[in-house]
Amino acid sequence: MSRKLLVLATGALVGVGAVYAYRLLADRYSTEGGPPDVLAAALAEAGAVVADIRAGMTEREEQLRLALGLDSPPSGTRLDPQATRDLLDDPAGWRARQG
Numbered sequence: 169m170s171r172k173l174l175v176l177a178t179g180a181l182v183g184v185g186a187v188y189a190y191r192l193l194a195d196r197y198s199t200e201g202g203p204p205d206v207l208a209a210a211l212a213e214a215g216a217v218v219a220d221i222r223a224g225m226t227e228r229e230e231q232l233r234l235a236l237g238l239d240s241p242p243s244g245t246r247l248d249p250q251a252t253r254d255l256l257d258d259p260a261g262w263r264a265r266q267g
Contacts, residue, residue, distance in 0.1 A: 232255075
């Protein structure tokens with residue numbers, strides 16, 4: 169009998185916890201404008217992250233192509249021989265120097 173009572177009490181506790189969690193989420197979404205606005209904000213933030221990554225990839229590709237001599241350097245942009253050697257020796261090192 170006590171096992172059945174324990175199972176009943178556990179089920180009731182889980183149910184109350186689920187309702188409480190649902191109400192907390194509902195209150196949060198109602199103050200933030202609802203789930204669609206939260207989702208739109210998350211998607212916009214993810215888009216910004218992807219844009220930053222793409223910009224970094226483009227910049228890095230330009231650095232590597234310049235260092236390897238695959239393209240002619242844009243006007244006013246040229247790596248000196250030491251910077252070229254450093255880039256070839258440690259391709260990831262430029263991130264540490266810039267940040």
